[in-house]
Amino acid sequence: MGAGRPDPVISVRDLRMTYGTQEVLAGIDLDVHPGEVVCLLGPNGAGKTTTIEILEGFRLPSAGQVQVLGEDPARAGDAWRARVGVVLQSWRDHARWTPRMLLTSLGGYFLPYSTPERPRPYGVDELLETVGLIEHADRKIGTLSGGQRRRLDVAVGIIGRPELLFLDEPTAGFDPQARRDFHDLVHRLSDLEGTSILLTTHDLAEAEKLADRILILTNGRIVADGSAEELTRQVAGTAEVRWALGRERFVHPTDDVVPFVRRLLEQHGDALTDLEVRKASLEDTYLAMVQRFEAGARTAPALQEVVP
Amino acid sequence: MVGERPDGDAVHNRIALLRAEQGVTRRELAEALGVHYQTVGYLERGEYNPSLHLALRIAEFFGVPVEAVFSTRPFPRITDLHRPA
Numbered sequence: 001m002g003a004g005r006p007d008p009v010i011s012v013r014d015l016r017m018t019y020g021t022q023e024v025l026a027g028i029d030l031d032v033h034p035g036e037v038v039c040l041l042g043p044n045g046a047g048k049t050t051t052i053e054i055l056e057g058f059r060l061p062s063a064g065q066v067q068v069l070g071e072d073p074a075r076a077g078d079a080w081r082a083r084v085g086v087v088l089q090s091w092r093d094h095a096r097w098t099p100r101m102l103l104t105s106l107g108g109y110f111l112p113y114s115t116p117e118r119p120r121p122y123g124v125d126e127l128l129e130t131v132g133l134i135e136h137a138d139r140k141i142g143t144l145s146g147g148q149r150r151r152l153d154v155a156v157g158i159i160g161r162p163e164l165l166f167l168d169e170p171t172a173g174f175d176p177q178a179r180r181d182f183h184d185l186v187h188r189l190s191d192l193e194g195t196s197i198l199l200t201t202h203d204l205a206e207a208e209k210l211a212d213r214i215l216i217l218t219n220g221r222i223v224a225d226g227s228a229e230e231l232t233r234q235v236a237g238t239a240e241v242r243w244a245l246g247r248e249r250f251v252h253p254t255d256d257v258v259p260f261v262r263r264l265l266e267q268h269g270d271a272l273t274d275l276e277v278r279k280a281s282l283e284d285t286y287l288a289m290v291q292r293f294e295a296g297a298r299t300a301p302a303l304q305e306v307v308p
Numbered sequence: 309m310v311g312e313r314p315d316g317d318a319v320h321n322r323i324a325l326l327r328a329e330q331g332v333t334r335r336e337l338a339e340a341l342g343v344h345y346q347t348v349g350y351l352e353r354g355e356y357n358p359s360l361h362l363a364l365r366i367a368e369f370f371g372v373p374v375e376a377v378f379s380t381r382p383f384p385r386i387t388d389l390h391r392p393a
Binding site for chain 2: 238240242248249250251252253278
């Protein structure tokens, strides 16, 4: 947080988006710093995909300042686009190509933008290995499973060794192993390549594992910004203490965990055979925050009506 | 039904019955008590005993005395109550 921090790769101020009379984004501020993995969470229709599409330059905002890798995405040229990777929610074409053909062809477009520090594109075999598609490199894309197809989407998104990567629900339809492999890939990109990543997901466990910082978007506003740990502390709530005395198991909800556990140890001593404290999960926190803000949005006008 | 445990410390409960009778979901009960959703299931099946404080709050929630919810002996089945002696 010092003054010497490098410029953010994404900087957004008072971003607004209106479709007709419907306000989808109601003034968003956000920064993403180099090498950071930031996760955008929110219910369906909260404005996540709209936000990402504006940052990618695929959609023009109604108002606000947007800087991505130092440029306005709406006006930036091909050199800028070569530095940005995009994995959309889904795209289904090139069914008769093979992954190797598609990646070789797309990779060619990045050659003019290769630099000694950032050779572009990735080697196709290296990339196929990285996303776990090397055995299927020469199969027709139309015959790949949903999860394999999604891995190919990710490969297409990172073929140009992007400095900034957008991932829109990247693991939808993945089995647990594919999900774990994908998480390893994201960690490799951010830790070893210094890639900054902005992703959306509905999987809160995934957000908790991947993100340095989580932003919760609801009703077109960012209502929370912090690490999973910080967000969970904000909605402190009740913890649950579970313990066992031999075969008997007990449970007690409490706001004062430490005094309760201390009394438990004093009272039972060695008879205590198991002890567990369960705090609110990120899911509990997320649901509490979204409910709080959605309830606020609903009740505020109703209250105004009854006030004389 | 669950057999009597050898240690004889089993606590029987009617949480599931009261919940069904009053039309309360597990989630609603969990939120009212400040416990996890799954914990309500553990309590109903007797896998966990509530602390004394939690037991009192459960009884309070249903608006019945605590002995109507918890007992050291199995609760009689309703069909048994109406069977001629």
